[in-house]
Amino acid sequence: MKILIINGPNLNLLGTRQPEIYGSKTFDSYFSELQFGFQEVELAKYQSNVEGELINKLQEAQEQEYDGIILNPGAYTHTSLAIADAVSSIKTAVVEVHISNVMDREQIRHTSLISKNAVGTISGFGLNGYKLAIQSFLNTREAN
Numbered sequence: 001m002k003i004l005i006i007n008g009p010n011l012n013l014l015g016t017r018q019p020e021i022y023g024s025k026t027f028d029s030y031f032s033e034l035q036f037g038f039q040e041v042e043l044a045k046y047q048s049n050v051e052g053e054l055i056n057k058l059q060e061a062q063e064q065e066y067d068g069i070i071l072n073p074g075a076y077t078h079t080s081l082a083i084a085d086a087v088s089s090i091k092t093a094v095v096e097v098h099i100s101n102v103m104d105r106e107q108i109r110h111t112s113l114i115s116k117n118a119v120g121t122i123s124g125f126g127l128n129g130y131k132l133a134i135q136s137f138l139n140t141r142e143a144n
């Protein structure tokens with residue numbers, strides 16, 4: 001199974017960005033833990049602060065035949081119709097992940113333009129949300 005993790009704006013700063021909300025681990029070190037924990041899964045990761053680059057990556061992922069995409073669109077979650085369109089335009093299944101519990105934050109973060117076209121959304125479990133998303137892809141495959 002091949003899974004791509006796509007992280008949006010400011011998520012390159014994990015480790016130092018508002019650690020009280022996002023924790024103090026860098027994504028690189030968390031990613032190594034994920035690879036160690038899911039050796040049967042071929043994991044890849046991508047991060048960009050640029051909306052169009054995130055869209056290009058979503059489209060490419062379909063061509064590269066990933067079995068699933070884990071997408072944390074960062075603040076674009078709440079604003080980007082273009083990323084929402086990309087998610088609904090590709091056949092690859094997308095699970096939306098948020099590190100923080102967006103429903104327990106400012107009102108503007110309560111709306112996701114992405115969720116409608118995602119298989120599901122995981123929010124509020126810290127970095128562990130990415131692990132839960134991988135597990136959800138594995139569970140779905142077992143069930144089929």
Ligand code: DQA
Nearest residue numbers: 072074075097098099100109
């Ligand atoms: C986030 C939540 C968003 O509201 C925020 O803009 C982010 C990160 C999260 O992972 O909790 O950048 O997607």
